[in-house]
Amino acid sequence: NAGVTQTPKFQVLKTGQSMTLQCAQDMNHEYMSWYRQDPGMGLRLIHYSVGAGITDQGEVPNGYNVSRSTTEDFPLRLLSAAPSQTSVYFCASSESGNTDTQYFGPGTRLTVL
């Protein structure tokens, strides 16, 4: 049981490049979400999904796309990277999303030059 896995762990992009951050969970959780963590700002919700085929925007969705074709996977796409997207990205999952514990992946540290 690997929990929540994220790849890559580190990534450097140039402004304007696109890329996909991968997230997978093997706990059969319905709810998955993406956060970004910036110093002094805690974690902010980017997008979330309450099940396969259903996604919605969080607090800071601009510049990011998501899709959820399977229960296990929830990739985050950066369409045209900007220096403001330099951050640490965390994926999380939970069984139902209400009072259930959210389990976090180890994070992806992204730098946009």
Place this chain on the structure above:
Amino acid sequence: AQSVTQLGSHVSVSEGALVLLRCNYSSSVPPYLFWYVQYPNQGLQLLLKYTSAATLVKGINGFEAEFKKSETSFHLTKPSAHMSDAAEYFCAVKRAGGTSYGKLTFGQGTILTVHP
């Protein structure tokens, strides 16, 4: 909408001393409240959560927190700090019920340093 304020971005204590990390929340409806810990270069791990049962909540590693509605607070405490408690701690809130699902709102984080 809900929000969380953590008082003090850095807290330093001596080993064996009381740990007190402060969290105040704002929510127009009854909240669920969480404390997470993040060790260096790792993801977040749940310490404890309040979901409208007992107001004093016990978590892992000897931590506990008390929900005080009148003070809109959910402070985290541990009677005796250990070197291994050094980490960053996040308080988070979500709206109970409804369609808020797992949408957590996090505080800014408090870095705990423990001195020998």
